[in-house]
Amino acid sequence: MSTTTTPRAGHATADRSATPRPPGAWTVGRHRAAIELRQFFRQRDQAVFTFAFPIIFLGLFASIFSDDVEGAGITASQLYVPAMIGAGMMSVSFQSLGVSIAIERDEKVLRRLRGTPMPPTAYFLGKLWLVLVTGVLEVALLLLAGVVFWDIELPSDVTTWLTFGWIFVLGLTSCALLGIAISSLPRSGKSATSVVILPFLVLQFISGVYIAIDGIPGWMLNVAALFPLKWMCQGLRGVFLPDSAAVLEQAGAWEFERVALVLAAWCVAGLVLCLTTFRWKTARDG
Template sequence: MSTATEAGPAIRTPRPLPGAWRLGLLRGALEIRGFFRQREQAVFTFAFPVVLLVLFASIFGDDVKDGGITASQLYVPAMIAAGIMSTSFQSLGVSIAIERDHKQLRRLRGTPMPPSAYFLGKVWLVLVNAVLETAVLLAVGTVFYDVDLPAGPEKWFTFGWIFVLGLTSCTLLGIAISSVPKSAQSASSVVTLPFRVLQFISGVYIVITSLSDWMLSVAALFPLKWMVQGLRGVFLPESAVVLEPSGGWESGLVALVLGAWCVGGLVLCLLTFRWKSRDDG
């Protein structure tokens, strides 16, 4: 809009900036384009859990576990849960630490863009990647290994809320842990190590009944174990509940723990997130 006066030409009134949601969507589109332009990173992100599923399903696919299920059916929910954590916790923990060390966060903080738009952009990136990776895992499992999909709307509803709560909690934890690495060079090691350990003690690679009690106790403190357990309840028949140390799927407890981590992860983000590296003060 412009206004004219007798003393001079029209004066332009600056347009208001788009809202945080609009900027977050635009930022998300930028993040997604940037991610897929790095072809090696994109291929590794999507291929790694698929390759593991193919390996485990090919090696143990004909083995029938207690409860009358094949190893192939057992590994699909485990790989989906690991894929959710990989695209959120691991990806954000490393990428944000690198952006901070390269001064990108400091420059963004100096622009008129609301801080919430930056985080919304990361959320869009994580959501798109997690959905695509889950779809690929389901396609590979059903086409090549005859994995049965959840039967009925109730199972799919359970799958939906586990996916949302698990992705939310791991995204917040990824943002929080990004402040731990001191440099871009150490980011991958600092973030990847706890993720790999959690995969081994949370029932992703090793059947939960083969793990010792102390490992299960440690794993129960983090979201991955509960995502894997909840998704087993979605993909496995009721006869497979004998595989659970507790004797049940514990859907209510899964929701409670994942919800608590969503709240706890948000608190950790608010307390620990930094726009500048430690060397910048």
């Protein structure tokens, strides 16, 4: 007569506890970041263009408009350096994510990733790490060019560097979230570049990147004040330019408190837009 044995409760508990737990979103996000960075730097033409574009424009504008700015104690060349840093930060966040995610959605990359066990949060963590690394490199290159060629003086006190730090973090975060949100707007990957770059280009002209603030009509500045780029550039000018240059601003001051308030508000608004508009599939995929 056969005897049937049943596993004891202790053994069953031990078997369940021996089952490895799947990695969390943060761990998977770090691996996803490594993939994103490898893909970015393997496309050498894209990487070179991303970093070179703001530097080339800085060189052009700073060379063409190099006279002293009356009453500000700076040259026009120095005025362009922090403005182009702000534009460079928005380029590697808003523009880069807006275009790349739209293309990945159109090519069904997002749909395939959504079907894997990867936590959705990990995908966005990978993108944010990509933005952070490229943002640091972009700012470092522009600052190096500004110091070497246009006599920009780096801050000598910790407080000013801390100000730069929160402007960098809030500005990059808000623009990255807006890039993720606008990626759902293009109807196809082919139209993504036009849809994303057009508003970015307009904002650069009315936010004091290519044209000094005192040369822009008031109503345009009021429109620009609704978006992060104007405040990023203003805050960066306050960090890297002398206090005498504040007379060029619309309010005649750097307004760091307002810069922080607007950028933080856009971080919240950008997150809400991402949560309400992001799609893993195109409209034609259902």
